[in-house]
Structures are given as structure tokens and as C-alpha cells.
Amino acid sequence: xxxxxxxxxxxxxxxxxxxxxxxxxxxxxxxxxxxxxxxxxxxxxxxxxxxxxxxxxxxxxxxxxxxxxxxxxxxxxxxxxxxxxxxxxxxxxxxxxxxxxxxxxxxxxxxxxxxxxxxxxxxxxxxxxxxxxxxxxxxxxxxxxxxxxxxxxxxxxxxxxxxxxxxxxxxxxxxxxxxxxxxxxxxxxxxxxxxxxxxxxxxxxxxxxxxx
Amino acid sequence: xxxxxxxxxxxxxxxxxxxxxxxxxxxxxxxxxxxxxxxxxxxxxxxxxxxxxxxxxxxxxxxxxxxxxxxxxxxxxxxxxxxxxxxxxxxxxxxxxxxxxxxxxxxxxxxxxxxxxxxxxxxxxxxxxxxxxxxxxxxxxxxxxxxxxxxxxxxxxxxxxxxxxxxxxxxxxxxxxxxxxxxxxxxxxxxxxxxxxxxxxxxxxxxxxxxx
Numbered sequence: 001x002x003x004x005x006x007x008x009x010x011x012x013x014x015x016x017x018x019x020x021x022x023x024x025x026x027x028x029x030x031x032x033x034x035x036x037x038x039x040x041x042x043x044x045x046x047x048x049x050x051x052x053x054x055x056x057x058x059x060x061x062x063x064x065x066x067x068x069x070x071x072x073x074x075x076x077x078x079x080x081x082x083x084x085x086x087x088x089x090x091x092x093x094x095x096x097x098x099x100x101x102x103x104x105x106x107x108x109x110x111x112x113x114x115x116x117x118x119x120x121x122x123x124x125x126x127x128x129x130x131x132x133x134x135x136x137x138x139x140x141x142x143x144x145x146x147x148x149x150x151x152x153x154x155x156x157x158x159x160x161x162x163x164x165x166x167x168x169x170x171x172x173x174x175x176x177x178x179x180x181x182x183x184x185x186x187x188x189x190x191x192x193x194x195x196x197x198x199x200x201x202x203x204x205x206x207x208x209x210x211x212x
Numbered sequence: 213x214x215x216x217x218x219x220x221x222x223x224x225x226x227x228x229x230x231x232x233x234x235x236x237x238x239x240x241x242x243x244x245x246x247x248x249x250x251x252x253x254x255x256x257x258x259x260x261x262x263x264x265x266x267x268x269x270x271x272x273x274x275x276x277x278x279x280x281x282x283x284x285x286x287x288x289x290x291x292x293x294x295x296x297x298x299x300x301x302x303x304x305x306x307x308x309x310x311x312x313x314x315x316x317x318x319x320x321x322x323x324x325x326x327x328x329x330x331x332x333x334x335x336x337x338x339x340x341x342x343x344x345x346x347x348x349x350x351x352x353x354x355x356x357x358x359x360x361x362x363x364x365x366x367x368x369x370x371x372x373x374x375x376x377x378x379x380x381x382x383x384x385x386x387x388x389x390x391x392x393x394x395x396x397x398x399x400x401x402x403x404x405x406x407x408x409x410x411x412x413x414x415x416x417x418x419x420x421x422x423x424x
Contacts, residue, residue: 061383171273
């Protein structure tokens with residue numbers, strides 16, 4: 001029997017992606033669901049939607065509430081959290097490194113470390129020094145990986161990920177897919193995992209558009 | 213001992229307010245929390261934030277996902293739901309009637325009926341005929357109430373509600389308040405009720421700004 005899968009699309013600089021990255025493995029393990037991690041960049045997507053900045057920054061009221069909400073959710077989940085002094089933080093090099101590591105066993109931990117640097121330690125996440133130290137103890141040859149992340153082919157794959165996200169109809173992060181069914185936001189993580197389980201148990205098999 | 217209270221700010225034309233209006237009384241009863249219903253109009257608030265229309269309508273991707281999400285949530289909660297053919301529906305007269313009925317025992321049921329007309333039966337909700345039929349069996353003298361709703365003092369109170377919502381920092385609906393702590397969205401209804409209980413049990417007493 002096939003293991004049910006959930007695709008986890010996230011941006012390393014997104015606060016709600018941070019919450020999901022910390023929670024998804026435990027929830028998925030318990031449900032015997034496999035997680036596929038897809039790093040991508042929200043910036044170009046927001047630009048394509050006509051926003052110059054994070055939509056949170058375009059509306060001060062919503063931005064202030066968002067930080068209060070993220071702090072409250074983190075506390076509920078037992079996670080450390082500190083509002084970063086810079087938002088959104090540049091994460092292009094770190095994202096390329098994550099794309100270079102897609103499918104590798106160290107990728108989830110690398111991403112969680114980058115996000116914790118941003119959302120717990122309030123540190124810059126995109127410098128070479130920061131990426132090198134984040135990789136510490138995770139991979140055997142961090143230099144080779146950093147070179148690979150800077151290679152033209154990885155840059156192109158990173159752009160392709162964003163293109164693919166646009167094609168999939170992604171407009172925010174985190175976004176989860178179970179087959180063709182989309183779930184947006186950390187608040188829908190449990191529902192997405194339940195959907196993967198239900199599909200597996202064949203009690204439900206929804207096609208997109210079947211939901212209304 | 214004081215009964216803990218939750219303030220429920222909602223717009224009769226808001227899909228996520230519809231979900232909360234259907235769920236809040238049962239959840240609050242179970243937790244021995246009292247609900248105060250505050251009808252208001254989101255339209256002027258969106259206008260003050262620089263949007264001409266519902267933010268859902270400004271972003272087609274987000275709009276399409278929102279309807280899928282509302283349908284999925286309704287199914288999860290065991291509620292009937294149909295995507296309305298007109299959105300957002302004009303609800304000025306119905307909102308004025310709800311403002312005229314603030315604190316009255318029939319108000320929650322009136323609001324739920326209006327929302328079900330919009331989000332289940334896909335019917336217009338703001339005509340005199342519609343409001344009259346919605347009030348059927350709920351109040352003794354619906355004509356007197358309709359007159360009161362059209363009175364200048366009620367119109368003014370409706371405008372004041374929206375002003376008050378702006379002052380409170382409300383930028384969407386539903387929004388819940390427990391003391392000064394704000395919770396936005398149907399997804400936070402359970403957390404808001406839990407917060408009201410915790411305050412009551414004096415295990416936690418958060419001041420605003422205490423949360424980060």
C-alpha cells in the first residue's frame with residue numbers, strides 16, 4: 001500500500017511557515033503520512049499579485065495583529081518565539097541551499113534552524129557565514145553544498161519552484177497539497193494531514209471542485 | 213463570581229462570521245461563557261484601509277480558495293453551505309435591524325437566519341420583505357422593530373458601531389474580544405473562549421502587549 005503524502009510549500013521568511021515547520025513532522029509521523037518539503041520564495045508571488053511588500057506590511061493593523069497571533073500560537077504549541085526586528089528577512093541564498101537539498105534527510109532540520117534563527121534569535125539568515133554555521137553537524141561537506149546552491153542550475157530550479165507555486169495557485173505560505181486538494185495556512189495543517197489519511201483509508205476521495 | 217464574557221463582532225455578509233455565528237453559542241454554553249453580539253459593517257472599514265471591495269474580491273486566487281475553504285469548514289462543522297451568487301451582499305438594513313436588537317434574546321437567531329439566507333439559500337437579505345419574513349415567529353411586533361431600525365438614532369448607532377470597530381483595531385470579521393485581547397477569525401473562536409475561561413479561573417490574566 002502507498003504511504004499517503006503531504007506536500008509542504010513554505011517560505012523560510014514566513015512566520016506561519018515557521019510554526020508549521022516545527023509541527024509538521026510530529027503530526028505526520030503520528031498519522032503515518034510522508035512529508036515532502038518544497039521551499040519557495042513568496043516575494044515574486046506577492047509581486048505578481050500587485051503587492052510591493054509582504055501583505056502584512058501593507059496593512060499596519062493586520063501586521064501588528066499577525067505578530068501577536070504568531071506569538072500566541074507559538075506559546076500554545078510550546079515553541080520559543082521572538083518578533084524579528086527585520087521583516088521580511090532576505091532569504092534568497094538560504095532558499096537556494098534548501099532547494100539544492102530537496103529530498104535530503106537533513107533538509108527539514110536545516111529549514112527549522114534557519115527559521116529559528118529568524119524567529120527566535122532575531123538574526124540575519126542569508127549570509128554565507130550564517131548558512132555555514134547553520135549547516136554545522138548536518139552535512140558532511142558543507143562547502144560542496146554551498147557551491148551547489150550557487151550553481152546556475154540551482155538558481156534556475158529555485159525560479160522554477162516559484163513558477164510552479166504560481167501554477168499551483170499558491171498565494172501565501174505555508175500551503176499544503178494532498179493530491180490536488182489545497183490547504184492554506186498553519187491553521188489547516190491538521191486538516192490536510194487528516195485528508196491524507198482519509199484518502200489512504202479510501203473512505204473519502206475528493207476531486208478538486210468536489211468540495212462545494 | 214462574574215460570568216466570563218466574549219464579545220463577538222461580526223458582519224452579516226461575511227462568510228467566516230456565518231461559521232462563527234452558527235458555532236459560538238454551543239461552544240460558549242459548554243464553557244459557561246456569555247456571548248455579546250456586536251453587528252457591524254465591514255465595508256467602511258475596508259474602505260478606510262484602502263480597499264474598494266472585499267479583499268477577497270481584490271485577489272481572485274484568494275477568493276476562489278476562500279470559498280473552497282468555507283465550504284470545507286462548513287462540512288467539517290456539519291453545516292449546510294452554498295456559495296452565494298452575489299458577494300458581498302448588501303446588508304445595511306438587516307445590520308441596522310440587528311443593531312436595534314442588540315442585547316435582545318432573539319438577536320442571535322435573527323442573525324443566523326439572515327446568514328443562512330445568504331450562505332445556504334443564496335437569497336437577497338436586505339429587502340423589507342426578506343427582513344419581515346426573517347423576523348417571523350421571533351418577535352411580537354416586527355413592524356415596530358422595522359420602524360425602529362429605520363429611525364435616525366439606530367442609523368447613528370450603526371455608524372457608531374463601525375467607528376468603534378475601527379477604534380478597537382478591527383480589520384476583518386469575525387473578531388472576538390476577551391477583555392482587551394483580540395482574536396481574529398473563525399479559526400480563533402475556540403482559543404478566545406478558552407482565554408475567557410482561563411481569565412475566570414485566574415490562572416492567566418493577560419494584558420494587551422503582554423503576549424510577546
